[in-house]
Amino acid sequence: MVCKICERRCLVPDGGFGLCGRYENKAGSMRERFPNLYLVTAPISAETMPVLHFSPRAKFLQISTTGCNFDCSGCISTVVAKEMDEQSKALKSLTPQQIINKAFELKCDGIVFLMNDPLASFYTFLEVCKLAKKHNLITGCSTNGYFTPESLEELSSYIDFINIGLKGLSKEIYHTCGVKSHKPVLRNIETIYNKGIHLEIACIHKRGNEDKVLEIAKFLQQFSQNIPLQLMRFIPIDDASIEDEPSIYESEKLHQQVKEILNFVYLFNSPGTECLNTYCPTCKTLLFERDFYGPMGAKLREIKNYANGHCQVCNEKIALQGIVSKTIFDENGFEGGYPMTRALEIVEGTLACLGVKQQRDVTQCWEEILSGEGLKKLHIDIQNFDDYVATIFYLGKLVGKQEGARELIDYMKNVMHEIQEKLLHVKHKPKVYYVMGKPLFALEDDRLENQLVELAGGESVNHKLHINGRPGRKITKELLNQLNPDIIFISSFLDFPTERFYEECLKLGINVKAVEKRQIYNHIAPCFDFGSPRWILGLMYIANILHPELFHFDIEKEADNFYKKFYDKEFILADVNRSFAKPHRYHVLEM
Structure with a gap:
C-alpha cells in the first residue's frame, strides 16, 4: 500500500517499512513503529523554538522524538534525526494524557513539536494535538512541510501555528534531501495560509544562494507581505563545507534586500545583530528587541512602543497573533531547542579524541547523559578544567577507553x-573581552572561553558583567568602553572577520585600547576554544597573544600533532567546520 503521511508516498509491502523507517504496513494499515517515545519533553519559550509573531514569550512544552523523512546534508539536528537509535533507552514512553499533564504541571501555554520532524511521528503528534485542543492548549510545530493533502487536512483542525523550513524553489535542492520535488511544500504553504493557521517560514542563507532567498521572499509576497521570514545564517556542521558559511555581515546585507520585499524578516545565528528586532513597517519604530539565544533561537529582551496589537507611534496594526506573555521564561543550559543537539555533539567530539569509532558507543554515552540530570551537569562541567577532566574519564570508562582518556588528560595537563x-x-x-559574533555580544562570565583567558595569564573583563544568556547577551557600548579591554577575542564558534569587526567598532563608537591598537583576534580554526578537547589548542593561541614574550606555540604544528595523535589524521584547515562532534567534515562513525 501507499503511505500517505508524507509526499514521498512510499509503496510499502505488507510487513514492510517506508523509506524513513518510521512506519510499517500492518495488514493494509500504516502504523507508527515507535509511537509515544520521546527524546525531549522540556519547557521552551516561543522565540527559542523559534516563532516570533505568535504569542511572544509564551512558554510551551517542547516534544521531540527521533528520525526524519528527509536526509539533508549539514542538518543541525543530525544527532536526533539520523544518529540516535529509535529504540534508545534515553527515550521516554508517555501517553498523550501524560504529555498534557506535564504541560500543565510546568505551567505551559501549549505544546510544540520541533528538532526532528513531526512527520516522523505523525500519529503520535496528531493524538497529542487532539487532546491538547480539548484542554485549550496551543499547539504548533516546526516542519519541512512535506505533508500530503490527506495528512495536512487531518492535522490542520488541531494546530495553531506552523513554522516551515523551506529549502528553496527548485526540485534540485530537494533532491539533496532525498525527495523528488519542492512543489508539495509550496502547495502546503498556500493551504496553511488559506486556512488561517499562523505561518512562519524559515530558509537558510548559504554563501551563493542569495538569489534563491530573494525568490522565496517574492513567492511569499504573493500571499502577504506580513508572513514572517526567518533567515537562518548557515552553520556548517556534519559534512558541510566551511566555505558555504556566509559572514554575519553578508547575511545582514541580504536581510536588508529581503526587507524590501517582506515586512518582517529576521536574521538568526548572528550574535549581536539588530536584524532579530521587529520594527513597525510604516514608521520604522522599534517594537520588539531580541538577542541571539543559541543556534536557531532568539530571546525577546524588551518591548517598546507596542500595545494592544498596534504601534503606539503611528497606530499601525502589527501582524502578530496571540497575546504577549507577562512572564519571562529562560531555558536552563542545554535544555529547550537546538542547543541540546550541540550538547550531544560535545559528547561525540570528546569520544572522537578517545578513539571511539562506533556509533553504538556514542549512542551509549548519549543515553547516559540524557538520563536524569546528566544534560544539566554536562553544561556545568564543561566550563572548568577539573570537572571537564572528570567528564572525559567518565565517558572513557563508559566505552572502555580509559587508556585513551588518560592519554588525552595527560596531554592537556602537560x-x-x-x-x-x-x-x-x-x-x-x-x-x-570575549565576544561572539559582533562587538557588543558578550559571552556570559562563566563560559569556558573566559576561563581560558585566565589560564593563559589574562584578566577576563567578562567576569565583571554578570550577564545571563545563551551563550551571552548584548551589552551597551558605554559599558564596553568603561571596561576598556586591552585585547578582544572573537569566539571560534560564530566568528566575525577582524577587519569588519574593527570597522563595526568604529561605527558604534567603541574606543577601547583593543580597538585603538587593533588587538582583535579570531582563532585559526573553528571550535578551537569550546565544544571539544580542541580547546587546548585555543589555550595555546590565547597564551601566544597575551604574553608573546613567553609563548611561541606554532599553532598549526600543534594542531597537526594533536590531530595525528588523537584522530589519526593530519590537520587540514579547509576540512574543519563548526561541528563540535567531528574533527573534520569527512569524519564518519561506523554503524
Whole structure:
C-alpha cells in the first residue's frame, strides 16, 4: 500500500517499512513503529523554538522524538534525526494524557513539536494535538512541510501555528534531501495560509544562494507581505563545507534586500545583530528587541512602543497573533531547542579524541547523559578544567577507553602545566573581552572561553558583567568602553572577520585600547576554544597573544600533532567546520 503521511508516498509491502523507517504496513494499515517515545519533553519559550509573531514569550512544552523523512546534508539536528537509535533507552514512553499533564504541571501555554520532524511521528503528534485542543492548549510545530493533502487536512483542525523550513524553489535542492520535488511544500504553504493557521517560514542563507532567498521572499509576497521570514545564517556542521558559511555581515546585507520585499524578516545565528528586532513597517519604530539565544533561537529582551496589537507611534496594526506573555521564561543550559543537539555533539567530539569509532558507543554515552540530570551537569562541567577532566574519564570508562582518556588528560595537563610554569612571575595581566559574533555580544562570565583567558595569564573583563544568556547577551557600548579591554577575542564558534569587526567598532563608537591598537583576534580554526578537547589548542593561541614574550606555540604544528595523535589524521584547515562532534567534515562513525 501507499503511505500517505508524507509526499514521498512510499509503496510499502505488507510487513514492510517506508523509506524513513518510521512506519510499517500492518495488514493494509500504516502504523507508527515507535509511537509515544520521546527524546525531549522540556519547557521552551516561543522565540527559542523559534516563532516570533505568535504569542511572544509564551512558554510551551517542547516534544521531540527521533528520525526524519528527509536526509539533508549539514542538518543541525543530525544527532536526533539520523544518529540516535529509535529504540534508545534515553527515550521516554508517555501517553498523550501524560504529555498534557506535564504541560500543565510546568505551567505551559501549549505544546510544540520541533528538532526532528513531526512527520516522523505523525500519529503520535496528531493524538497529542487532539487532546491538547480539548484542554485549550496551543499547539504548533516546526516542519519541512512535506505533508500530503490527506495528512495536512487531518492535522490542520488541531494546530495553531506552523513554522516551515523551506529549502528553496527548485526540485534540485530537494533532491539533496532525498525527495523528488519542492512543489508539495509550496502547495502546503498556500493551504496553511488559506486556512488561517499562523505561518512562519524559515530558509537558510548559504554563501551563493542569495538569489534563491530573494525568490522565496517574492513567492511569499504573493500571499502577504506580513508572513514572517526567518533567515537562518548557515552553520556548517556534519559534512558541510566551511566555505558555504556566509559572514554575519553578508547575511545582514541580504536581510536588508529581503526587507524590501517582506515586512518582517529576521536574521538568526548572528550574535549581536539588530536584524532579530521587529520594527513597525510604516514608521520604522522599534517594537520588539531580541538577542541571539543559541543556534536557531532568539530571546525577546524588551518591548517598546507596542500595545494592544498596534504601534503606539503611528497606530499601525502589527501582524502578530496571540497575546504577549507577562512572564519571562529562560531555558536552563542545554535544555529547550537546538542547543541540546550541540550538547550531544560535545559528547561525540570528546569520544572522537578517545578513539571511539562506533556509533553504538556514542549512542551509549548519549543515553547516559540524557538520563536524569546528566544534560544539566554536562553544561556545568564543561566550563572548568577539573570537572571537564572528570567528564572525559567518565565517558572513557563508559566505552572502555580509559587508556585513551588518560592519554588525552595527560596531554592537556602537560600543556597547562607548561603555561602555568611560565606565568609564575608574570605581574601584568592584559584585560580581555570575549565576544561572539559582533562587538557588543558578550559571552556570559562563566563560559569556558573566559576561563581560558585566565589560564593563559589574562584578566577576563567578562567576569565583571554578570550577564545571563545563551551563550551571552548584548551589552551597551558605554559599558564596553568603561571596561576598556586591552585585547578582544572573537569566539571560534560564530566568528566575525577582524577587519569588519574593527570597522563595526568604529561605527558604534567603541574606543577601547583593543580597538585603538587593533588587538582583535579570531582563532585559526573553528571550535578551537569550546565544544571539544580542541580547546587546548585555543589555550595555546590565547597564551601566544597575551604574553608573546613567553609563548611561541606554532599553532598549526600543534594542531597537526594533536590531530595525528588523537584522530589519526593530519590537520587540514579547509576540512574543519563548526561541528563540535567531528574533527573534520569527512569524519564518519561506523554503524
